[in-house]
Amino acid sequence: MGKKTTIQMVAEKAGVSRGTVDRVLHNRSYVAPGVRNRVMDAIQETGYLSPLQDHKRTIYEKAFSPIRLGVLIPNWTGHFKTEILRGVDAARTDLVDFHVKIILMECQTDIPEETIELLDTLIAQNVQGIALCSVNAPAIEKKVSELTDMNIPVITFNSDLPNSRRLCFIGQNYQQSGRIAAELMSKCVPMTSKILAVVGNMEFDGHRMRLNGFCQRMYELGFKKSQIEIIETYNDYRTTYRKVSESLKQIPQLSAIYMANRSVAGCTEAVSTAGKKGTLRIICHDLSESTKRLLQNGSIDFTISQNIFQQGYLPLVYLRELLQKGNFPKFKQTDTNISIICSQNMENILQ
Structure with a gap:
C-alpha cells in the first residue's frame, strides 16, 4: 500500500503552510x-481529497465541475484552419482532466445570420x-453582448469584435503588423513606386486593421494615396x-505587392505567369508550408508571422480558468508574436 x-x-x-x-x-x-490555485493543483496531484469529508470534497469539485465550451470558426481552409484546430485539439487534451468538453462548429459562409444561428x-x-x-x-x-448578459462569456480570436462586450481578444496586433509590412516595403522600393495592396475580406477586423496599418505607415513615410491600389479577393x-493578373495589366509600372490576404499562392502564380517573378517585391503574412x-524559391521576399496555434488554444484555457476558478483574463487583448521572416530564418521561427 502507498503512503x-x-x-x-x-x-x-x-510551497505553502498547512x-x-x-x-x-x-x-x-x-x-x-494564485496561492489558492497552487493549493488546488497540489490537492489534485497528491490525491489528498480521497479521505476528506463531503463538504471539503464539494469545494474541490466546484473548481473542477464539468463544463462545456463552444468554438466557432469561419469557413477558412489551409494554414489558418490547420493551426486553429491544432490549438483546439491541444486544449481538449490538456483540459480533459478538468472535465471540459469542447464543441467545435464551422461556418460555411461569411453571412452574419449563419454565425448567429450557429451561436x-x-x-x-x-x-x-x-x-x-x-x-x-x-x-x-449585438449577439455577443446578449450572450454576455446571459452570463455566457465570449472570447474572440484571430479577428476581433471590438465594439461588442466580448471578454477579451486573443490575436496579433494587426495594426502594428501592417505598419511593420509598410516599413519593410518602404525599404524595398523607390518612393515613386506604385504598390498593390491585396486584402482578404474587409468585414474581418484583422484583415481591415492590417490594411489600415500598412496604408497609415506608408502615408507617414511620404507615399501618396494615389500610389497604393487596393483590391479585395476574399x-x-x-x-x-x-x-x-488584371492589376498587373492595368498598372504596368507596379513595383510591389502587399498581401494582407491568405491566398498568397494565387498572387505569386499571377506574377509568375505575367513574367514578373523577381522584378516585383512581395510581402505577405503568416508562415504556412x-x-x-515561396520564400525559398524567391517568389516572395518577406512574411510576417503570428502564432495561430495559440489563438486556438488560449481562449479555451482562459474560459476554463474563468468558469471553474473564477480567474478573469488579465488583459483585454492577448497579443501573439510578430516575427519578420525571410528565406534565411524561416526554419528558426516557432509557430
Whole structure:
C-alpha cells in the first residue's frame, strides 16, 4: 500500500503552510488567487481529497465541475484552419482532466445570420463559454453582448469584435503588423513606386486593421494615396489570381505587392505567369508550408508571422480558468508574436 497523503504533503507540494491549505479547503478568505490555485493543483496531484469529508470534497469539485465550451470558426481552409484546430485539439487534451468538453462548429459562409444561428446552436447544446472568430458585423456584435448578459462569456480570436462586450481578444496586433509590412516595403522600393495592396475580406477586423496599418505607415513615410491600389479577393485562390493578373495589366509600372490576404499562392502564380517573378517585391503574412516554399524559391521576399496555434488554444484555457476558478483574463487583448521572416530564418521561427 502507498503512503497515505497528508495535509503536510499538500502544503510542501504547493510551497505553502498547512494553515494556508486548511483555509483553502474550508473556502476561507485571505488567500491570494494564485496561492489558492497552487493549493488546488497540489490537492489534485497528491490525491489528498480521497479521505476528506463531503463538504471539503464539494469545494474541490466546484473548481473542477464539468463544463462545456463552444468554438466557432469561419469557413477558412489551409494554414489558418490547420493551426486553429491544432490549438483546439491541444486544449481538449490538456483540459480533459478538468472535465471540459469542447464543441467545435464551422461556418460555411461569411453571412452574419449563419454565425448567429450557429451561436444559438451552441447555446442549445448548453455551452457555458464560447471562443469565436467571425466577420465584424453589428448583428454579431449585438449577439455577443446578449450572450454576455446571459452570463455566457465570449472570447474572440484571430479577428476581433471590438465594439461588442466580448471578454477579451486573443490575436496579433494587426495594426502594428501592417505598419511593420509598410516599413519593410518602404525599404524595398523607390518612393515613386506604385504598390498593390491585396486584402482578404474587409468585414474581418484583422484583415481591415492590417490594411489600415500598412496604408497609415506608408502615408507617414511620404507615399501618396494615389500610389497604393487596393483590391479585395476574399482569400480565394482563383479570385486572387484573376484580380492580381488584371492589376498587373492595368498598372504596368507596379513595383510591389502587399498581401494582407491568405491566398498568397494565387498572387505569386499571377506574377509568375505575367513574367514578373523577381522584378516585383512581395510581402505577405503568416508562415504556412506553401509560404515557406515561396520564400525559398524567391517568389516572395518577406512574411510576417503570428502564432495561430495559440489563438486556438488560449481562449479555451482562459474560459476554463474563468468558469471553474473564477480567474478573469488579465488583459483585454492577448497579443501573439510578430516575427519578420525571410528565406534565411524561416526554419528558426516557432509557430
